[in-house]
Amino acid sequence: MSRAQRLLDLIQLLRGYRRPVSGAVLAEALGISLRTLYRDIETLNAQGAHIDGEPGIGYVLRPGFMLPPLMFSEDEIEAIVLGSRWVADRTDAALSGAARSALAKISAVLPPDLKAGLDTSGLLIGPGTAIATGDAELPVIRSAIRTERKLRIFYQDGSGRSSNRTIWPFALGFFDRVRIVVAWCELREGFRHFRTDRISKVQAVDKRYPRRRQVLLKEWRASEGIPNGSEFHY
Incomplete structure (x- = not known):
């Protein structure tokens, strides 16, 4: 096992x-010596982790620590690269820039061998059908979803009928050609489901x-017969 994997x-x-969990329990679970465990804990704390405790008492990890990319496997890095490229190519301008x-x-913090693999990845995003309009509204919609705020929208359905709606947006689906707001509609x-281009x-x-x-999302999944982790088909 490599040190990064350990x-x-x-x-x-x-x-x-x-x-708090004792060092002995951790060392046994990892198949390493206590001396190696203590050294690894010092390394992680130096990288920004907050592991409280000391030998003989036990250790606990404070929440909030994010793993540095150098600890990703090659497959994980390729997945991140592919996903980032898809987001950069197929979402609104703000998310594209963030990706x-x-x-x-x-890329800036990867070791040289992994960085070379990132720059020369053979996993590419192919061209897709032109996406319908509606990009300008996406940042507002995404903000409302994050903060659990209501939105008032002026909407035209597939038959051309217009209406004013107050909705509770809780999810946003990205498809090849359209984007869909999933919401509770007060009307x-x-x-x-509301297409952003409408x-x-x-x-x-x-x-x-x-x-x-989270409650709305769970109830919506149940109403649509969509198990947790499954894809949303539109």
Whole structure:
């Protein structure tokens, strides 16, 4: 096992404990000596982890530590690169810029051998059908989803009928040709799907919707017969 993989396994192991766990338990689980464990804990703390504890008492990982990219496997790096390239090519301008920025940050801290693989990756994003309009509204919609705020939209359905809606947006689906807002619609008193290219105007409402986004997402999945982790088909 490489040292990078061992450090990754140690972090993952610590994340499974909410209370201090002894060094002996950790060392046994990883198949290493206590001396190696103590050295690895010092290394992780130097990299920004906050592992509280000391020999004889136990260790606990404070929440919030993000693994540096150099601890990713080659397959994981390729997955990140491919996903970032898809986002950069197939989403709105703000997310596209964020994806390119994230990829540049990852590239800046990768060791030379892995960085070469990133720059010469053979996994490419092919051209797709032109995406329908609606990019301008996406940053407002994404912000409303994150903050659990209501939106007022002016919408035209597939039959050309126009309506004003107040919705509780809790998900945004990206498809090859369209983007779909998944929301609770106050007008229809139920879950509805809205194509962003059919939204002529969107207004943020400075009011939280009365239910948590996670609850709405769970209930919507149940109503659509979509198991957790499965894809949303439109």
